[in-house]
Amino acid sequence: MSQRAARSCLAWLFAGVLLASAPTTADSLDDMRRSGVLLWGADAVEGGAPYVFLEDPANTESHVGFEVDLGNALARELGVKLKLVQNTWDSLVPGLLRGDYHIAMNGIEITEERAKEVNFSTPYFVAGEQLVVRAESYELNTLADLAGKKVGTLGGSVAERILKNTAGIEVVSYGAQNAPYDDLALSRLDAVLMDTPIAVYFGKPNSKLRMAGASVGECQYGVAIKKDDLRLLGEVNAALARLAQSGELRRIYEDWGLWNDPTARHLGDPRPSVAPAPRYDAYVKALTGEVTFWTRVKRYASYLPLLLQGAWTSLYLSVAAMLLAIALGVALAVSRLYGPRPLQLVAYAYVELVRGTPLLIQLYLLYYGLPNLGVEIPPIAAGILGLGLNYAAYEAENYRAGLQSVSAQQMEAAVSLGLSSRQALRHVILPQAVRVAIPSVTNDFIALLKDSSIVSVITIVELTNRSRELSANTFDYMGIGLLTAALYFLMGLPFASLAKRLERRMARYLRSAT
Amino acid sequence: MSTTAPAGEDTGIAIEGLTKSFGTQRVVDGLSVTIPKGQITVLLGPSGCGKTTLLRCLNGLETFDSGRITIAGVSIERPAHSGRELERRVSEVRQRVGMVFQNFNLFPHLTTLENLSLAPQLVRGTPRERAQARGRELLEMVGLGDKADVYPSFLSGGPMQRVAIARALAMEPQVLLYDEPTSALDPERVDEVVEVLRRLDAEGITQIVVTHEIAFAYEAAEHVVVLERGRILEEGAPAAVLRNPQEERTRVFLRRFLSTFRPG
Numbered sequence: 001m002s003q004r005a006a007r008s009c010l011a012w013l014f015a016g017v018l019l020a021s022a023p024t025t026a027d028s029l030d031d032m033r034r035s036g037v038l039l040w041g042a043d044a045v046e047g048g049a050p051y052v053f054l055e056d057p058a059n060t061e062s063h064v065g066f067e068v069d070l071g072n073a074l075a076r077e078l079g080v081k082l083k084l085v086q087n088t089w090d091s092l093v094p095g096l097l098r099g100d101y102h103i104a105m106n107g108i109e110i111t112e113e114r115a116k117e118v119n120f121s122t123p124y125f126v127a128g129e130q131l132v133v134r135a136e137s138y139e140l141n142t143l144a145d146l147a148g149k150k151v152g153t154l155g156g157s158v159a160e161r162i163l164k165n166t167a168g169i170e171v172v173s174y175g176a177q178n179a180p181y182d183d184l185a186l187s188r189l190d191a192v193l194m195d196t197p198i199a200v201y202f203g204k205p206n207s208k209l210r211m212a213g214a215s216v217g218e219c220q221y222g223v224a225i226k227k228d229d230l231r232l233l234g235e236v237n238a239a240l241a242r243l244a245q246s247g248e249l250r251r252i253y254e255d256w257g258l259w260n261d262p263t264a265r266h267l268g269d270p271r272p273s274v275a276p277a278p279r280y281d282a283y284v285k286a287l288t289g290e291v292t293f294w295t296r297v298k299r300y301a302s303y304l305p306l307l308l309q310g311a312w313t314s315l316y317l318s319v320a321a322m323l324l325a326i327a328l329g330v331a332l333a334v335s336r337l338y339g340p341r342p343l344q345l346v347a348y349a350y351v352e353l354v355r356g357t358p359l360l361i362q363l364y365l366l367y368y369g370l371p372n373l374g375v376e377i378p379p380i381a382a383g384i385l386g387l388g389l390n391y392a393a394y395e396a397e398n399y400r401a402g403l404q405s406v407s408a409q410q411m412e413a414a415v416s417l418g419l420s421s422r423q424a425l426r427h428v429i430l431p432q433a434v435r436v437a438i439p440s441v442t443n444d445f446i447a448l449l450k451d452s453s454i455v456s457v458i459t460i461v462e463l464t465n466r467s468r469e470l471s472a473n474t475f476d477y478m479g480i481g482l483l484t485a486a487l488y489f490l491m492g493l494p495f496a497s498l499a500k501r502l503e504r505r506m507a508r509y510l511r512s513a514t
Numbered sequence: 515m516s517t518t519a520p521a522g523e524d525t526g527i528a529i530e531g532l533t534k535s536f537g538t539q540r541v542v543d544g545l546s547v548t549i550p551k552g553q554i555t556v557l558l559g560p561s562g563c564g565k566t567t568l569l570r571c572l573n574g575l576e577t578f579d580s581g582r583i584t585i586a587g588v589s590i591e592r593p594a595h596s597g598r599e600l601e602r603r604v605s606e607v608r609q610r611v612g613m614v615f616q617n618f619n620l621f622p623h624l625t626t627l628e629n630l631s632l633a634p635q636l637v638r639g640t641p642r643e644r645a646q647a648r649g650r651e652l653l654e655m656v657g658l659g660d661k662a663d664v665y666p667s668f669l670s671g672g673p674m675q676r677v678a679i680a681r682a683l684a685m686e687p688q689v690l691l692y693d694e695p696t697s698a699l700d701p702e703r704v705d706e707v708v709e710v711l712r713r714l715d716a717e718g719i720t721q722i723v724v725t726h727e728i729a730f731a732y733e734a735a736e737h738v739v740v741l742e743r744g745r746i747l748e749e750g751a752p753a754a755v756l757r758n759p760q761e762e763r764t765r766v767f768l769r770r771f772l773s774t775f776r777p778g
């Protein structure tokens with residue numbers, strides 16, 4: 001179950017390059033025993049059913065899913081309690097290597113590349129790749145029938161690789177697991193190939209779609225553990241073996257309607273499944289239940305506190321980052337225009353470097369890279385620092401333009417009155433430059449407010465992240481999307497009008513303003 | 515500070531062997547002249563002869579290459595003085611020598627009164643109330659007592675230049691330098707500015723005025739210096755230089771103005 005292909009590749013690459021040589025931090029087994037808690041990294045926001053998701057979207061603690069049951073069983077076997085640590089799926093391995101949690105388990109396929117960075121437990125589940133087509137597409141039943149057809153899948157997944165190796169198929173890669181099924185139902189695709197659990201939970205309940213034929217291929221999910229945590233790896237493997245032995249694993253998978261042939265073969269338990277699947281049935285019932293207007297309104301009301309909480313995080317993160325960006329931006333602009341030569345070069349290099357590299361990479365460096373050098377920054381501080389340092393480069397350019405718009409003659413008039421160049425800058429040049437810079441600073445702040453959603457890659461849950469979580473768990477992209485957009489708009493509004501007022505006030509000395 | 519003559523022992527302005535080049539172009543060329551104290555000296559000369567550059571050398575806006583300037587009791591010698599020493603001397607000169615620009619260069623974000631009181635507060639540490647009281651006196655003096663709280667962009671050229679002069683005066687300078695103070699003004703606005711210069715002359719300030727107003731030079735100046743290619747072409751009393759120039763080239767230069775001005 002890999003998601004968001006482009007970012008995913010980047011993140012894994014980063015994990016490899018930066019963290020391959022990560023210093024040995026505290027032994028996770030010791031840490032777990034000392035605290036009595038097994039910290040488990042997963043993405044409950046977009047992980048989605050049936051892995052980890054929210055039973056009640058308005059309650060962020062209501063995690064359910066077959067991996068929640070499995071995690072609890074594992075923790076029990078290890079004699080500790082389970083605690084979920086939220087992180088985006090792409091960042092699960094970097095977070096593991098950084099020491100944010102003891103294990104990462106979230107439908108992570110065991111592949112050669114990943115095995116270079118982390119150790120994997122013995123597979124706890126084996127998924128096949130399931131073809132899903134529209135109910136009336138009787139002629140499509142195997143991969144061989146798909147020549148010349150449009151087939152959707154998740155970017156970077158095993159299924160994607162299978163499709164690309166089959167001649168004549170037009171592959172369409174997605175970032176979220178429900179989207180391909182929606183497009184299939186709307187006839188934008190001819191078929192979808194994805195891991196069986198996803199097909200069962202997103203394709204099968206849709207009456208317009210049907211599962212075509214038996215699953216093909218195989219991909220194994222493993223628990224990811226840091227390379228040097230060999231003792232923890234041994235304990236987890238032993239625990240998994242006991243759970244398989246006692247039939248507990250099978251019971252969990254049957255509960256969730258996921259017991260399948262590949263897993264049965266892997267666990268050496270070929271008895272066919274006849275058990276009911278209550279968790280799956282409940283899921284389908286909730287999904288297909290009738291929704292009246294009033295239940296919808298009540299639902300939105302219950303989501304609002306969560307969204308507001310996220311909005312508050314976005315807001316204070318952005319304000320703090322902007323203050324940092326403004327302070328550093330002024331220093332950079334002044335250094336570049338009036339500083340001694342070496343300082344000018346430093347300011348120039350800073351601005352160009354920061355503007356020439358993606359914010360995402362900068363955040364990764366700050367949060368997942370710096371621990372390599374022994375510097376560990378908590379998430380919120382890293383978010384403020386990352387956004388602030390990045391925006392400072394843009395602010396510096398705004399202020400530089402503003403400063404340059406004030407003519408050199410103003411500086412000459414000031415110094416010929418005996419002011420030092422520092423006094424001239426402070427009392428004559430800067431006040432005029434600020435007025436010129438205000439509109440672009442406001443624009444930047446509003447852009448920053450929206451950009452701040454990027455901090456979700458370093459485990460911070462803000463407005464966009466909350467919104468994604470809610471819509472992934474309710475499938476209501478329209479309503480929640482509009483609600484979220486309204487919140488962003490309302491947050492930016494006071495700042496835009498404040499800036500207008502400030503600008504007008506400061507321009508009162510201009511004739512044209514009256 | 516042995517090179518700095520004590521205040522009060524102000525002996526006018528002495529310029530000796532002043533040279534300034536921009537790249538390979540020598541703009542001021544070994545110029546020597548003495549400007550009398552407490553008088554109006556007018557600097558004349560064809561466009562590009564180095565008048566502005568000379569003026570800017572006098573208050574350190576340009577760093578000259580060689581020679582010596584003694585002004586307001588401070589002497590600057592090049593290339594002997596450089597770095598921090600040069601900076602220190604230039605900053606002393608600037609506190610005693612005011613400059614008035616062709617384009618006024620008032621601070622647009624400050625009211626006229628704030629334009630006047632800013633430098634005394636920052637440079638001299640004058641308390642705000644005293645600086646503002648003095649500022650009001652000076653505005654009164656240039657006939658703008660009612661414009662204290664107005665922003666410069668709401669004034670027209672003549673009043674702006676009078677504010678600029680008052681701003682320079684707020685630092686109590688011994689010398690005032692003017693670079694074409696009236697050439698950006700409407701003709702009917704010129705007199706009100708010239709009037710201020712006359713009044714200051716009565717108070718004994720040394721004033722150097724770069725101008726193309728021959729009439730002004732003739733009527734108000736006590737000393738006239740004609741420059742050509744960075745050197746002194748001719749100097750002396752206005753009546754002598756303007757009515758009866760010794761140099762043929764002065765004659766040629768003045769002839770261009772004869773259509774508008776006939777001395778005597």
Ligand SMILES: Nc1ncnc2c1ncn2[C@@H]1O[C@H](COP(=O)(O)OP(=O)(O)OP(=O)(O)O)[C@@H](O)[C@H]1O
Pocket residue numbers: 536541559560561562563564565566567568
């Ligand atoms: N900063 C500079 N860089 C290069 N050349 C300059 C600079 N300032 C002045 N010059 C040149 O030096 C020469 C003298 O200029 P300056 O401005 O002193 O003449 P001016 O006598 O004031 O002329 P005008 O009557 O037109 O104002 C001109 O040729 C001008 O182009």
Ligand SMILES: [Mg+2]
Pocket residue numbers: 565566567693
């Ligand atoms: Mg000039």
